[in-house]
Amino acid sequence: MHFITQLDFDQIPAHLLLSRSQVEEQLPQVTLYQSNGDVYKADWYRVYTCDAALTHYIKELMPFEIQYVEYVISDRSIPMHRDLGRVRALNYVLETGGIHVATRFYNDEQRVMLEYVCDTHTWYELNVGAYHSVAEPQPNPRFLLSVTPQDGVTYLLEDVAKTGTPGQIRTDISYSSV
Numbered sequence: 001m002h003f004i005t006q007l008d009f010d011q012i013p014a015h016l017l018l019s020r021s022q023v024e025e026q027l028p029q030v031t032l033y034q035s036n037g038d039v040y041k042a043d044w045y046r047v048y049t050c051d052a053a054l055t056h057y058i059k060e061l062m063p064f065e066i067q068y069v070e071y072v073i074s075d076r077s078i079p080m081h082r083d084l085g086r087v088r089a090l091n092y093v094l095e096t097g098g099i100h101v102a103t104r105f106y107n108d109e110q111r112v113m114l115e116y117v118c119d120t121h122t123w124y125e126l127n128v129g130a131y132h133s134v135a136e137p138q139p140n141p142r143f144l145l146s147v148t149p150q151d152g153v154t155y156l157l158e159d160v161a162k163t164g165t166p167g168q169i170r171t172d173i174s175y176s177s178v
């Protein structure tokens with residue numbers, strides 16, 4: 001199974017990026033949901049909708065349609081999970097959180113298949129339809145951009161609103177088996 005691939009897209013110009021504190025102060029936070037439809041409250045894992053300038057830049061950079069451009073800040077390890085609502089993510093790490101904050105990928109039987117340490121300011125495509133986890137960031141929070149390509153979306157929040165089907169709302173970590 002294919003888990004992670006480094007992509008050769010350009011580095012993002014520094015003037016388009018916000019610092020972690022600017023993200024926390026300036027951008028709207030994305031509401032996360034549990035698989036039963038309840039709001040997921042995790043003060044240690046925060047997702048923010050990216051500003052218009054950077055969103056525009058990334059949409060021009062990528063040769064395919066983009067659904068979401070988000071900043072993610074996590075203070076703790078992210079347990080094994082599969083993302084809800086998407087199977088592909090294009091991640092760009094701004095701050096790793098530590099020296100060896102590895103992303104692990106697992107097979108369907110939840111056995112570790114790959115441990116990967118992402119470089120900063122480098123684009124990666126991740127198979128987030130596979131089980132994956134992220135090690136504890138030490139000593140700082142982990143800070144990254146996560147882009148969802150349209151063809152990696154398996155369902156949208158709007159669709160859920162129409163059908164009223166609970167448990168089908170885009171979020172990252174609530175569908176955890178641990």
Ligand SMILES: [Fe+2]
Pocket residue numbers: 081082083128132172173
């Ligand atoms: Fe994830």
